[in-house]
Amino acid sequence: MDKIGLAGQFALDVTQAGEIESAGGDGSLKRAAEQFEAMFLEKMISSARDASLKSDLGRGPQLDFYESLMDKQWSQHIAGRGLGLAEQLVNQLSATDAYKARADSADKQPTEDKGRLK
Numbered sequence: 001m002d003k004i005g006l007a008g009q010f011a012l013d014v015t016q017a018g019e020i021e022s023a024g025g026d027g028s029l030k031r032a033a034e035q036f037e038a039m040f041l042e043k044m045i046s047s048a049r050d051a052s053l054k055s056d057l058g059r060g061p062q063l064d065f066y067e068s069l070m071d072k073q074w075s076q077h078i079a080g081r082g083l084g085l086a087e088q089l090v091n092q093l094s095a096t097d098a099y100k101a102r103a104d105s106a107d108k109q110p111t112e113d114k115g116r117l118k
Contacts, residue, residue, distance in 0.1 A: 029093060033086040034079060041083070042075035 049067060079086070 030086070030090050033089040033093075036089060037083060037086040038075045038079035040085060041078050042071055045071045045075055 046068065049071065
């Protein structure tokens with residue numbers, strides 16, 4: 001999912017989970033990281049909204065519902081433009097996978113090779 005595509009998506013689109021699962025490989029890691037960034041931003045936006053002073057005049061469950069929808073859509077839009085969190089997650093998790101692959105290959109080498117300095 002490119003950055004422009006994520007910004008243009010509807011926040012409540014339930015087909016995104018299936019797309020992440022079917023992508024496989026690095027594409028799914030990137031998509032999952034972008035979705036995580038959107039969820040993180042949504043939590044930040046809703047926490048900021050909760051921290052602000054509000055009047056009870058005109059408040060109700062309908063307004064709360066529409067504000068939560070707006071928070072979701074804003075988070076998708078901002079995450080689509082990118083803050084860098086998704087890229088950092090992909091870099092960190094890719095490095096972890098590469099480290100595990102090197103460690104697994106080192107464990108599979110014959111025992112006489114492990115003692116030598118390279």
